[in-house]
Amino acid sequence: MSGDGDQVADLQVGMRLNHVPVEPGTPAGPTGPAGPKGPMGPFVPGGSGDFASTPAQKKAAAGTIETELEPNTKKAAEHADADTGTAQKGFEGWETAAGLKKVADTWDQQVKNLMGRLAAEKTALRGASGLFARNDTGIGNQFLATPSKLNGL
Numbered sequence: 001m002s003g004d005g006d007q008v009a010d011l012q013v014g015m016r017l018n019h020v021p022v023e024p025g026t027p028a029g030p031t032g033p034a035g036p037k038g039p040m041g042p043f044v045p046g047g048s049g050d051f052a053s054t055p056a057q058k059k060a061a062a063g064t065i066e067t068e069l070e071p072n073t074k075k076a077a078e079h080a081d082a083d084t085g086t087a088q089k090g091f092e093g094w095e096t097a098a099g100l101k102k103v104a105d106t107w108d109q110q111v112k113n114l115m116g117r118l119a120a121e122k123t124a125l126r127g128a129s130g131l132f133a134r135n136d137t138g139i140g141n142q143f144l145a146t147p148s149k150l151n152g153l
Contacts, residue, residue: 062125065118073118077111080104 084104091097 058125058128062122065122065125070115070118070122073111073114077107080107 081104084100084107088097088100088104091100
């Protein structure tokens with residue numbers, strides 16, 4: 001069955017994409033939600049064991065997105081657009097020019113999506129500092145606003 005081969009190939013790609021390098025001497029252990037170690041956060045072998053990061057770390061990460069990732073992504077996209085435009089002109093009148101235009105349009109949409117994700121991550125990092133405290137306070141206020149039938153016992 002050709003479908004089985006495709007599934008195996010997809011699984012192998014997924015395994016490579018989700019691979020977490022293990023330091024020498026560290027037991028590999030199972031990965032994923034059911035195992036004691038997973039691919040992210042405190043579950044990375046040798047990780048800190050908690051999800052904590054300081055507001056300064058969040059601010060620095062947001063700054064990196066703003067000063068490095070966003071401008072460099074934009075610059076790379078502009079460079080690709082210029083080179084693809086030149087190639088399109090060189091193949092004018094050929095089907096290759098139409099193919100290059102389609103590729104360029106797809107690239108531009110992907111860049112737009114990536115820039116949106118980067119902006120969203122930057123905003124989330126900058127807003128995350130007080131998120132847990134505000135959440136705890138809000139939940140506490142909900143409990144105070146709704147009297148329990150157990151209060152009078």
